Amino acid sequence: MSDPGSLGRTSDWSGVRAAVAGFGVSGYAAADNLTFLGAQVTALDESDAGDRAERGALLESLGATVRLGEGSTARLPDEVDVLVTSPGWHPSAPLLAQAAQRGVPVWGEVELAWRLRDPASPAPWLAVTGTNGKTTTVQMLEAMLRAGGLRTVAAGNVGLPIVEAVMDPDPYDVLAVELSSFQLHYTSSMSAESAAVLNLAEDHLDWYDDMRAYAADKGRIYERAQRACVYNVLDPETERLVREADVVEGARAIGFTLGTPAVGMLGVVDDVLCDRAFIAERQTSAVELCTVGELSSPAPHHVQNALAAAALARSHGVAPEAVREALRTFTPDGHRIATVATIDGVSYVDDSKATNPHAAKASLQAYDPVVWVAGGLAKGARFDDLVRQVRDRLRAVVLIGRDADVVREALQRHAPEVPVVDVPAGETPVMEGVVAAARRLAEPGDTVLLAPGCASMDQFASYAARGDAFADAVRSVSRGER
Structure with a gap:
């Protein structure tokens, strides 16, 4: 076969032996499309939960090899030209470590997707990362692009798997990529x-050795940027990443x-x-884009998300009128600063999506005074900086998890001095x-909050399940059931 580094959409994949680590949504998309292109695919996953077995049977009928279940990822197949890994697989995982030892290139699904763009109509990518706010920002961006008359979709870490987006037979005009x-x-x-890098704060320190390594990966989004590198003025680390990036000449x-x-x-x-x-x-x-009052929430982090999305849309040529139309009608997904009910003069707000201290701080700074509901899996994060910054807003804290x-x-x-109440897991x-x-x-x-x-x-299947349980409990009180 040819050098894996030269492989792309129009390459001859028939002699390529590709292994895919992980068979979730993105792993299946990678394995499916590589099989479609003619590669010899082996997909491996320690889990056979959900519809993995069904999807595996389908791919096997198309000529792929699928190995699911305990022990399936202990050894990289003997003959592999490239390994495509699903997000979250650590370089120390056996498959990836063996690939490194053998000099086998390791691509993520995003790298594969970039290589599989159609050279005849390569939709440009407007890409967003950050510790918090990525999904809301990308969804705002998608709405702005649509309002501007463009065929687009939110893809990557939200919405459509990015490989599926680039392989769509009806090409998109532009992609909003989380x-x-x-x-x-x-x-x-x-x-x-x-x-754009929206912000940087401690997260995933159970995966990264330190914040520097985490920030470095975030900063990779700016590498080879063609038109605009969008950063958060209030977060100097994001500007540092821009300064350190090797961008295309002329990028601003x-x-x-x-x-x-x-x-x-862009500002206010x-x-x-x-x-x-x-x-x-x-x-x-x-030029005016919209007013704070026209947004679905005046919370500072929500305004920042809107500004970042607008910067990306405007960099692509979307008119101010389209940006305004999108922002005026945009509603965030559930479990993001969503007011559930007001009972006896007290508001109950579900921001279960605040899954790290930085996100919790942004939410807490939008309300005062607050009874804060906190806890769960900390993922190695610390809360000292957060508590120092919000302690004057805290009426009390309820802890779980x-x-x-x-x-x-x-x-x-x-x-x-802040009262703290524990709610341990139990019969209730x-x-x-x-x-x-x-x-x-x-x-x-x-x-x-x-x-x-x-x-x-x-304690819950997902942040959404946690938010739903909170909202259900609030509504039961509102209905007088408790």
């Missing part, structure tokens, strides 16, 4: 038209800020979101206990 640090870790040739650094924008930035003036980057008269004026002690210890160090559904405790602690005018700062899998 990328996690895990996905970016295994990219080497991607060249986004424009890219575009900041977004909650304050008055300087030339080359008298509650008006405005663009002072993508207009000819940017030295002396700015396996790593509740991590949050409690930070509270004891930095906010010892956890969220019923949470809402009962919060009702005792809250006063009229307060917000009971589920912004756990932790992952959910110790």
